[in-house]
Amino acid sequence: MKINKYIYFFLYSLLLLHTTNVSSMNNHTSVVDDFFYQSGKIYVVITMLVIILLGCLIFMFFLDKKIRQLEKKIQQSYEKKTHH
Amino acid sequence: MATVKKWHYGMLFLLLGYTFIFGLLGEVPQLPILGQTIRGLYFHVPMWFGMVTLFFFSFLYAIFFLRTKKTFWDRKAYAFAQVGMLYGILGLLTGMLWAKFTWGKYWSGDPKQNSAAVCLLIYSAYFLLRFSFTSHIQLQAKMNSVYSILAFFMSILLLFILPRLTDSLHPGNGGNPGFNVYDLDGSLRWIFYPAIIGWIWWGIIMANMIHRYLNLKHQLLYTYEN
Structure with missing residues (x-):
């Protein structure tokens, strides 16, 4: 069964979210x-400006x-019209 | 049809160039937690002003459609809603970034954040509604215009009324002072107002481009092929 690429993206973003939570829990x-x-x-x-311009x-x-x-x-x- | 003229680009260049240069290099009040992020006033806040203005135009054109029954106005309303949505998403993203480094979290469930997200969800239903009636142009335009009126009033309620009734961390809401309190000598205002006009200007230029594209597509599909 083929898994949609969006599901991969979603899982990947969940993973990212999880790792960032772990790093903040360690207080480092x-x-x-x-x-x-x-x-x-x-x-x-600067990052705000970059987000807006990239958007x-x-x-x-x-x-x-x-x-x-x-x-x-x-x-x-146009091609259809010229052929007939 | 509103084509973009040369002086429109000149104005855009002047306004946004002024905003970028003086917004990043100008003097700002030094405040404890905010630090330099007070400059977000020139980039994050105009996104929301722009979104509300573009949604207001969309609302006006929806009324024009309902009065004249010409789908030209409906396409214009659709174009303005698209750019308004873009501005809203960018405003939400920049706001989340700012919240991470001032409030500590990207999303803290603040009334202002939540109601802004709900406002964007309401407007995303506008696009869903549009894509569900693609075979009936008049019906699609009618449904969309009526929904647009509802969505605009809901957005005003969600963005300007509800966050002010409860406690909110957002500046200018729930007992928190707005930026006008820090702006003692009016130096922020000299960049803030041109910034708002500049970003709205750009939004209107983009919306008019999309409108021209939509008109061309309409002409192609309903006059060329029939």
């Missing part, structure tokens, strides 16, 4: 946390994909 700050806490938490702001970029990527599909459809219907 991780390297990532240390990085974010330095120089007045400025890297939190808009991914959105534009999907719009581009949709437009490409539409272009293909127009091309096909």
Whole structure:
């Protein structure tokens, strides 16, 4: 039986969540946390900005994909009209 | 049809360039837990302002559709709801990151966080509803427009009224002071307002692009092939 790739993704994210919980239970700050806490938490702001810009970029990527599909459809219907 | 003109991009470049440069380099009040994350005011807060504005436009265009029965307005409402949803998701993600380094957890079940998530779920039902009526354009547009009106009022209730009635950690809610309290000399405001206008501006440009795409698709499917 073929397991959907989304289920894999879900399980993987659960695993990640679990590992981060374990590290916080041990009361050891991780390297990532240390990085974010330095120089007045400025890297939190930088990461926010990166999240927003990447989000808009991914959105534009999907719009581009949709437009490409539409272009293909127009091309096909044009070819159909010229053949008959 | 609203095509994007050159001066629209010029305005966008000016507003967001100003926000990025002065938002990251400008002076901010030094506060104990917040630290430099007070600069999130220029990036996280405009996402929510943008989302509400875009949903408001979507709501207006839904009313235009119900009055004129032209699916042009329904497509416009759909485009604005899409970008509003994007802004909402980005606002939630940036808010979660900020909460991790100020409140200690990504998700602490704060009333503001929960109601924002419920608001996004309500709007995700808008898209589900749309994809369930793809064969009947008029019916789809009607269902969506009516649902959009309901969803907009629910979003106002969830984002601005309910979190203020209970205890919340979020600045500006439940007894917590908003950022205007820290902004003694008005220096934050000089970057905050252009930032809001800039992000909303970008959202409207993106929404208009999607609207043009949806119109082209509609023309192709309902005039070319028939």
